[in-house]
Amino acid sequence: MKSCPKGVSPSLFEYVRTAILPLYDSFDKGHGRDHAEYVVDQAMTLCRYYEADPQMVFTAAAYHDTGLCEDRKTHHIVSARIIRSDRELRRWFNEEQIGIIADAAEDHRASSKNEPRTIYGKLIAESDRQIVPLTVIRRTVQYGFAHYPELDKEGHWARTLEHLKEKYAEGGYLKLWIPESENRERLKELRAIIEDRKLLRSIFEKEYAAACCSIPTKF
Template identity: 60%
Template sequence: MNVNEELIRYVEREILPRYDAFDRAHRRDHALTVIAASLRLARYYEVNPDMVYAVAAYHDTGLREGRERHHEASARIVRGDRNLRRWFTEAEVATIAEAAEDHRASSGRPPRTIYGRIVAEADRVIDCETTLRRTVQYGLEHAPELDREGQFARFAEHLRTKYGEGGYLRLWLPESENASRLDELRAVIRDDRQLRVRFDELYDDELRREA
């Protein structure tokens, strides 16, 4: 899908660099992954590609105010960015802000619009290796006081709570590849031995990268 070139240049110059200051699981590469996945999913729907792009680009910008309410902060950032009025009406900006707010997996309610469902689905990024690594990275970044066993306990608990059978993760779009990828991830989560082996490999690799 074609996105306005001026909008892309603005986002690449002013918005994406903000991700460089976030934890390793939410850096610029994550934003770019969500943008690409959102635009792929958008092909199945009658939507404005510029709006899809903007939602994906801004969805985690609120992390500068902390993780707990970052989705709400992202919505405020969208509403407060006067530059977006160069490409969008006030109603469109409001929809972009709502979608950015609705992307969070643990929000407890479904996204209000197709734009929210697209970015929420794209943000899942359910690739087994990527999900496991990002979970290790998040623990090292946000709970550095934990030793190896503490990190593993946090890692396993998070994966089971979010991705396990009965977890809070919800998939919103049938066109996504996430359903089959979630099955693969759940197979690892169910296998305690394999889960520990994968954790140790990734944990050691991340420590080497930090050295």
């Protein structure tokens, strides 16, 4: 993230850039710093359509996956806890604002059965979807390599297919909240790929090979 977004204090931007975003460098490839910066960028773009404080949107987006430092299953809850416990944020926000920011981070998870409590939560949830078909498939394969190293190639294919169908196919658990987002059209594109099993397999083969090449050689 090279430049400070409009409406965000330079001091807040610098704090997030130097103290928060580096946390993502230790996460899996699907949730690295590039993902965090993508979510920030999308959230800042979408918030222009709503009466939302850009500083709060920026902060919620930047912190939304920091809870991965503990685990995947409860990372959204941990992210909220990190926000509430970060004393540095009191330089820019009052307690009520920090609570809203924390709620937004907690509400972003795609598998949540509840609608986000505020527009901030909806903005972060929508921005986190990152529905770029090839990116979704790549992140799915990369996540499998990072968390299920015991699987062979066909095991990774089965896991990839199961995840894509469960989350993104018709009737999947993913929900979209912001009509101004491009996610709806991109989701249609992704669903078409999921239905075309031959095309999906060819994409998987390329991403699987790339993931294999990225594994450090052990001597």
